[in-house]
Amino acid sequence: xxxxxxxxxxxxxxFGLGESGRATAQALAAGGARVTAWDDDGxxxxxxxxxGIAVGDLAAxxxxxxxxxxxxxxxxxxxPAPHWSVARARAAGIEVIGDIELFCRERRRLAPDAPFVAxxxxxxxxxTTALIGHLLASAGREAAVGGNIGTPVLSLAPPARQRVHVLxxxxxxxxxxxxxxxSIGVLLNLTADHLDRHxxxxxxxxxxxxxxxxxxxxxxxxDDRWCETIADRxxxxxxxxxxxxxxxxxxxxxxxxxxxxFAAAGGTAAKVAELTGIGSLxxxxxxxNAVAAIACVRALAVDDVAIAAGLAxxxxxxxxxxxxxxxxxxVFVNDSKATNADAAARALASFSRIYWIAxxxxxxxxxxxxxxxxxxxxxxxxxxxxADDFARTLGLVPHVVCGTLAAALAAAAAxAAAxAAxxxxxxxxxxxxxxDQFRNFEQRGDAFRALVRQLHGVTSPGLGSGTSKGEAA
Numbered sequence: 307x308x309x310x311x312x313x314x315x316x317x318x319x320x321f322g323l324g325e326s327g328r329a330t331a332q333a334l335a336a337g338g339a340r341v342t343a344w345d346d347d348g349x350x351x352x353x354x355x356x357x358g359i360a361v362g363d364l365a366a367x368x369x370x371x372x373x374x375x376x377x378x379x380x381x382x383x384x385x386p387a388p389h390w391s392v393a394r395a396r397a398a399g400i401e402v403i404g405d406i407e408l409f410c411r412e413r414r415r416l417a418p419d420a421p422f423v424a425x426x427x428x429x430x431x432x433x434t435t436a437l438i439g440h441l442l443a444s445a446g447r448e449a450a451v452g453g454n455i456g457t458p459v460l461s462l463a464p465p466a467r468q469r470v471h472v473l474x475x476x477x478x479x480x481x482x483x484x485x486x487x488x489s490i491g492v493l494l495n496l497t498a499d500h501l502d503r504h505x506x507x508x509x510x511x512x513x514x515x516x517x518x519x520x521x522x523x524x525x526x527x528x529d530d531r532w533c534e535t536i537a538d539r540x541x542x543x544x545x546x547x548x549x550x551x552x553x554x555x556x557x558x559x560x561x562x563x564x565x566x567x568f569a570a571a572g573g574t575a576a577k578v579a580e581l582t583g584i585g586s587l588x589x590x591x592x593x594x595n596a597v598a599a600i601a602c603v604r605a606l607a608v609d610d611v612a613i614a615a616g617l618a619x620x621x622x623x624x625x626x627x628x629x630x631x632x633x634x635x636x637v638f639v640n641d642s643k644a645t646n647a648d649a650a651a652r653a654l655a656s657f658s659r660i661y662w663i664a665x666x667x668x669x670x671x672x673x674x675x676x677x678x679x680x681x682x683x684x685x686x687x688x689x690x691x692x693a694d695d696f697a698r699t700l701g702l703v704p705h706v707v708c709g710t711l712a713a714a715l716a717a718a719a720a721x722a723a724a725x726a727a728x729x730x731x732x733x734x735x736x737x738x739x740x741x742d743q744f745r746n747f748e749q750r751g752d753a754f755r756a757l758v759r760q761l762h763g764v765t766s767p768g769l770g771s772g773t774s775k776g777e778a779a
Contacts (some may be wrong), residue, residue, distance in 0.1 A: 307333055308464045312411045314338030317371045319364055322378020323350040329458035330376055330405045331359045342367060344391075347509055370399035377402055379454075379478035385505045404482025406453065406475060411485065413465040420465035423602055424453075424474045424486060426517050427494025427527075427650075430566055430595045431455070434494060435474040436623055437587075444616035445608045445740040454479060455492050470606065477504060480513045490605055492598050496532035496696050497648075497694030511536070519543065525601045527594050529553045531553040548601045552594035558593050560601040562593040567600055578604075579614040585629045585637075585767070586622030589656035625751035627653060631764040636722045640757045641735035641753030650737035654679035659727040661685055661718040663711070666738030666750070668692035673737050684730065685721055687714035691742045711743070711750065715757050731760075 310333045320331045323345040331343040331354065334536050345351050346362040355361045375395035382389050383402065404425075413420055427433045432455045439451035450462040453473030463469060480486060481504075496511055504510040516534045519525040523546040526537040541547045549559035557573045565599035568575040580586050587596050600613055608616075617779060622628055625642040632638065639657075644650040646669045651720035654660065654676060664673065665688045672695055688696050689725045693707045707713035715732070722730040742748040758764055 307336060308409065308412055308460045308462060309336035310334045310339065310408045310412055310460065311337040312408070312415065313373055316340065316373040317342065319344075319367065319369070319372045319375045319391070319395070321364060321389070322381045323347070323354040323359070323361075324380065325379055325653060326405055326458040327378040328354055328359060329461045330378075330408065332357075333405075333408070333460035334376070335360065342372075347400060347637065358715050360450065360690055362595050363506075364394070367553045369394050369400070371397065372400055374400050375402045376408065377482055379404055382503060383478075383481050384501050385451060403484070404479055405458060406473065406479045406483040407485055407674060409459045409465075409471075409473075410487055410685060413471075415485070417465040417467055419551070421470040421489045421606060422465070422487075423470060423490045423606075424488035424493065424517050424521065425473065425492040425494070425598075426475045426476050426480065426514050427492075428497045430494045430598075431474045431476075433592065433623055433626060434492065434595040434599050435472055437595060437620055438492075438602050440620050441599060441603045441608060441613055441616040442472070444619060445603070447606075447608070471617050475517060477510055477513045478528060480517050484516075486520055487518055488517065488521040489613060489672060490525060490602055491518035491537065492521045492602055493518045493524045493533055494527050494594060494598055495530050496536075497530070497746055501637055507532075507580070515539070517547065521545065524548070524743060525550060525598055525605070527551060527598055528556075528559075529535055529594060548605065550594075550597040550601050552590055552597055560597045560604070560729040562597050567597055569601075569604065570672035578610050581617065584617055586619065586620050586627070587617070588627055589652055591652045592627065599776065606668060612763060625747060627656065628751070628755075629756045629767050630755040631761070631766050633719070633761060633764045634723065635728065636719070636725075637718075637736065638732045638764070640751045640758075642740070642747045644737060645669070645739050647671065647673050647737045650735040651679065653733055653735040654682055657731040657733065658682055659684055659725065659730045661687070661722045661725075661730060661732045663687045663714045663718055663732070663734045663754075664736050664738070665692040665696055666688040666736045666740050666744075667742040668738050672696065678735070684725060685726075687718045689714050689736075689743070690738060692738050703719065711753055711758055715754065715761075719758075719761055 316341040317542045319711045320343040342362040439449040442449040448469045451472045452462045454476045455474040525548045528534040551561040567578045628640040630640045641653040680703045716731045740747045740750040
């Protein structure tokens with residue numbers, strides 16, 4: 307835990323009692339603050355009370371006594387409308403902040419030179435954060451990895467000069483961290499997302515820009531227009547910038563080409579590492595994650611030999627292009643995190659002979675946008691509420707409505723085993739939410755992994771045996 311001493315002796319309101327909210331309340335109390343915590347969910351309040359957190363109905367509280375409101379990132383700050391607790395805080399004239407802001411203030415007090423990496427972007431944040439932490443650890447460095455990726459930041463060990471904090475930061479968390487000041491800020495990509503919470507794409511992009519603009523150094527992928535423009539502004543403002551790309555060579559920066567990663571300076575490039583054959587980093591999207599992570603750890607003085615060794619042992623994250631087993635030539639891949647068509651496209655682009663398990667509770671627009679990948683699909687096995695609609699979209703692509711994940715896997719495994727291709731892939735990449743048959747995408751992916759490992763003759767790669775903590779924002 308990181309005891310938060312910056313509010314010692316003062317009263318603080320905490321709203322939102324999920325995992326990060328409970329950790330925040332406990333860290334504030336450990337640092338000497340007088341905490342009053344609350345949630346609109348009575349069950350969350352009861353759980354916090356049972357954990358020894360001081361709970362109290364903030365709707366009935368005297369807000370003039372509070373020094374701040376610490377808000378959980380899932381609670382609306384501005385859009386579609388400020389939560390009632392935010393309105394009460396603003397009426398009382400007190401600041402509204404989050405756990406990342408508390409961490410930054412405590413770091414400035416305890417160890418302002420302690421290395422702090424903050425990673426954001428629309429896609430790839432979790433993999434890049436995990437990869438940076440893995441590369442550091444494999445090089446013998448102490449890395450504390452958390453934030454939006456799972457472990458709440460205030461549950462990590464305190465900032466120290468020998469410890470690198472590597473935090474995934476969602477747009478919601480950045481919105482609550484006006485003083486975020488990473489040693490290295492990483493921005494991966496920007497596409498329209500969470501506009502219901504930020505109002506416009508411009509507002510959403512401005513939050514992401516804050517993370518890199520206020521960092522001592524920045525690593526920015528320049529593969530989309532938004533990020534390229536931000537990189538130019540950040541460089542003009544004097545922030546030390548490393549541009550990275552998975553789409554084209556760069557005269558200065560780190561880029562991927564032909565399965566390898568190169569570092570360039572003044573137009574001269576040198577090979578840093580090879581990605582070919584690393585199953586946990588398949589696909590163009592993972593190439594972007596890799597070049598950003600490599601640029602980051604090089605800035606933290608990890609040498610290229612250690613980087614190459616660390617890449618080779620990266621296990622990847624559960625439910626994200628996770629290789630869960632092999633049987634002969636057939637590879638089984640769990641991409642349960644692909645809850646929409648855009649996410650499934652990254653997996654479909656990564657393989658050439660696919661036995662595709664798809665379906666669940668459908669998202670808007672279905673899978674029509676994936677038509678360009680249909681030639682890669684040997685056969686599709688459709689499950690859940692979306693099965694009939696997906697069948698109509700697939701048209702002449704061989705497919706069968708299986709209903710359940712167990713039935714789909716059994717059929718796909720049998721068909722893939724009879725395929726003469728070099729490496730047929732049984733791919734769970736549903737392009738749908740899980741809620742028709744499973745509690746969440748993690749439970750769906752865990753079920754797929756367990757079913758695969760029950761198949762006769764399957765060998766496990768020993769990768770991704772854990773489960774993740776939830777959706778990234």
